[in-house]
Amino acid sequence: MTPVLQITDLSKNYGRLKAVDGLNLTVEKGNVYGLLGPNGSGKTTTLGIVLDIIKTPTGTYRWFGEEPGHHSRKRIGATLETPYFYPYLSAVNNLRIVARIKEKPFDKIDEALKTVDLYHRKNDKFRTYSLGMKQRLAIAAALVGEPEVLILDEPTNGLDPLGIAEIRNLVNRIANQGMTIILASHILDEVQKMCSHVAVLRTGKILFNGNVAEALNENDIIELSSNNLALLSNALNSFEGIQEIRKEGSLLVIKVKKDINPSDVNEFLIEKGIVLSHLSLRKKTLEQQFIEVLQS
Amino acid sequence: MLRLLNIEWEKLRSYRAFWVMVVLYVFVLFSMIFAVPALLDYIADHAKENLALKAFKAIVFNFPDIWQNIAFVASMRGFIKIFLAILVMIFITNEFSFLTIRTNILNGMSRGEFITGKLLVIFFLTLLSTLAVFFAGMYLGFTQSPVRSVSAVFSKMHYLLAYFLEVFTYLTFALMIGVLIRKTGFAVIVLLLYLIIEPIIQYYVPDDFDKYLPLNAMNHLIWSPNTSLIKVKTPEFNMDFQEFISWADAGICFLYVIIFISAIYLFLRKKDL
Ligand SMILES: Nc1ncnc2c1ncn2[C@@H]1O[C@H](COP(=O)(O)OP(=O)(O)OP(=O)(O)O)[C@@H](O)[C@H]1O
Ligand SMILES: [Mg+2]
Numbered sequence: 001m002t003p004v005l006q007i008t009d010l011s012k013n014y015g016r017l018k019a020v021d022g023l024n025l026t027v028e029k030g031n032v033y034g035l036l037g038p039n040g041s042g043k044t045t046t047l048g049i050v051l052d053i054i055k056t057p058t059g060t061y062r063w064f065g066e067e068p069g070h071h072s073r074k075r076i077g078a079t080l081e082t083p084y085f086y087p088y089l090s091a092v093n094n095l096r097i098v099a100r101i102k103e104k105p106f107d108k109i110d111e112a113l114k115t116v117d118l119y120h121r122k123n124d125k126f127r128t129y130s131l132g133m134k135q136r137l138a139i140a141a142a143l144v145g146e147p148e149v150l151i152l153d154e155p156t157n158g159l160d161p162l163g164i165a166e167i168r169n170l171v172n173r174i175a176n177q178g179m180t181i182i183l184a185s186h187i188l189d190e191v192q193k194m195c196s197h198v199a200v201l202r203t204g205k206i207l208f209n210g211n212v213a214e215a216l217n218e219n220d221i222i223e224l225s226s227n228n229l230a231l232l233s234n235a236l237n238s239f240e241g242i243q244e245i246r247k248e249g250s251l252l253v254i255k256v257k258k259d260i261n262p263s264d265v266n267e268f269l270i271e272k273g274i275v276l277s278h279l280s281l282r283k284k285t286l287e288q289q290f291i292e293v294l295q296s
Numbered sequence: 297m298l299r300l301l302n303i304e305w306e307k308l309r310s311y312r313a314f315w316v317m318v319v320l321y322v323f324v325l326f327s328m329i330f331a332v333p334a335l336l337d338y339i340a341d342h343a344k345e346n347l348a349l350k351a352f353k354a355i356v357f358n359f360p361d362i363w364q365n366i367a368f369v370a371s372m373r374g375f376i377k378i379f380l381a382i383l384v385m386i387f388i389t390n391e392f393s394f395l396t397i398r399t400n401i402l403n404g405m406s407r408g409e410f411i412t413g414k415l416l417v418i419f420f421l422t423l424l425s426t427l428a429v430f431f432a433g434m435y436l437g438f439t440q441s442p443v444r445s446v447s448a449v450f451s452k453m454h455y456l457l458a459y460f461l462e463v464f465t466y467l468t469f470a471l472m473i474g475v476l477i478r479k480t481g482f483a484v485i486v487l488l489l490y491l492i493i494e495p496i497i498q499y500y501v502p503d504d505f506d507k508y509l510p511l512n513a514m515n516h517l518i519w520s521p522n523t524s525l526i527k528v529k530t531p532e533f534n535m536d537f538q539e540f541i542s543w544a545d546a547g548i549c550f551l552y553v554i555i556f557i558s559a560i561y562l563f564l565r566k567k568d569l
Binding site: 048051052053054055056069070071073074076078080082083084085086087088089090093096097098100101102103141 | 299302303306307309310311312313390394395396398399400401402403404405406409565566567568569
């Protein structure tokens with residue numbers, strides 16, 4: 001199937017600064033893709049390019065397999081950074097413009113406003129909204145016209161705790177209906193709670209890219225080695241706490257069940273008379289990557 | 297087209313400041329045009345040699361010359377069409393200062409569509425202005441002109457077309473300045489300054505080139521009023537008056553419209569928003 005979004009070798013320079021640097025990314029239908037990275041890592045720039053707001057990148061991108069063009073954007077609901085609407089118009093009238101642009105009927109506007117809990121303020125001018133309300137309106141605008149993909153750039157930015165929880169629930173709800181979502185965030189927890197896939201960015205490059213469940217496996221991964229790998233492998237097969245065994249070069253990599261730690265494994269193997277030459281715990285990849293990113 | 301017009305309509309429909317300006321513009325335009333006969337009466341009543349003025353008043357509003365005369369008054373450089381130009385500047389620079397152009401584009405407009413939408417608004421503003429001049433002409437003509445034959449009423453109405461072209465060219469010029477400068481106040485200042493800048497440029501370019509400067513080109517479309525009396529030449533009174541609209545002048549205006557629109561497009565095409 002054609003991917004919803006395919007980005008190939010995308011770069012964008014601002015003078016000598018490489019805001020996006022040779023980025024490759026494929027988002028399949030139904031993915032909830034998190035773009036995770038610290039401030040200034042190129043998340044907004046990447047989204048800006050694929051939404052045609054930022055010009056003169058190198059590399060290519062394809063929405064729904066189509067050449068870049070404004071018609072594909074009508075099938076996308078997007079927020080980018082700060083919300084920008086006509087301050088002298090009410091929420092409803094602002095959303096009517098969005099619906100007109102997307103060539104969609106007006107009858108979903110009220111529903112979108114209810115979804116983000118702005119319905120009771122729908123006739124108030126955008127100018128009179130608080131930051132969080134503006135952010136909510138941006139999400140409502142993205143929902144107008146039943147898009148096939150939702151792009152949310154820091155959707156919980158400026159929201160109160162209740163608002164954050166609501167938006168997370170909303171995203172999860174929409175995701176459960178099978179919509180493709182791309183979400184940029186610098187909050188690990190947010191990505192972990194909402195996304196199926198994640199790309200970790202730093203200085204415009206992707207450091208890690210993959211499945212969140214895999215990357216953030218709740219179960220630990222342990223590396224082992226000994227003089228006789230076959231013997232070790234045999235012994236491990238009879239160990240209760242193991243979910244998966246894999247060979248990686250001279251190492252055996254095992255995924256263990258919850259609450260099993262390396263000392264449990266070691267104890268078991270000692271009883272079996274096997275001496276290990278290597279034993280170590282592999283950290284959760286996403287967290288590891290992300291902390292590395294934040295520390296540098 | 298209809299979609300783009302609908303979009304612009306949604307933007308302006310409940311924009312109070314915009315409509316206040318439009319009403320104000322029509323009001324000022326009407327009072328200019330309607331003030332002329334009263335003003336002439338007033339001057340005539342207070343002048344000693346009032347015969348000439350009385351005669352003048354008796355003929356400026358005659359069909360068909362009235363079309364040329366009021367189109368000339370309404371389109372004068374630096375005069376009330378500036379009102380419309382400022383209106384254009386406000387609605388285009390708003391899109392940049394509120395960054396709503398960005399929202400438009402990411403929701404699925406192309407940059408070309410965005411510009412087309414604005415040109416449609418300009419088209420309708422120009423139409424509104426032309427209709428206002430048309431109705432003013434009809435009213436003044438039927439109340440003041442002794443000649444009211446159908447052929448006389450309609451024969452010089454192409455001056456309204458020229459008026460339309462002149463205003464449309466000017467508003468496209470304003471749109472271009474608005475897009476290039478983006479800041480409302482600064483754009484308006486540049487528009488007004490250009491009224492002074494162009495004569496300065498004119499001073500430095502060869503005389504043959506004068507009429508190709510944008511404001512000159514626009515103004516040359518309807519460059520003088522005309523009446524039957526004015527054709528009379530005496531040694532003291534020997535001036536030329538415009539007898540027809542030149543296709544060359546219209547062509548230059550068309551060319552300017554194309555240049556302004558291309559400049560806007562080329563500027564926006566590669567622009568980060
Ligand atoms: N218009 C611009 N001119 C110059 N540099 C820019 C411009 N826009 C972005 N940058 C730079 O590009 C880099 C990436 O910025 P970007 O906004 O994409 O980061 P981000 O990942 O969205 O960050 P945040 O989490 O703060 O939103 C930054 O170093 C930024 O300074
Ligand atoms: Mg950002």
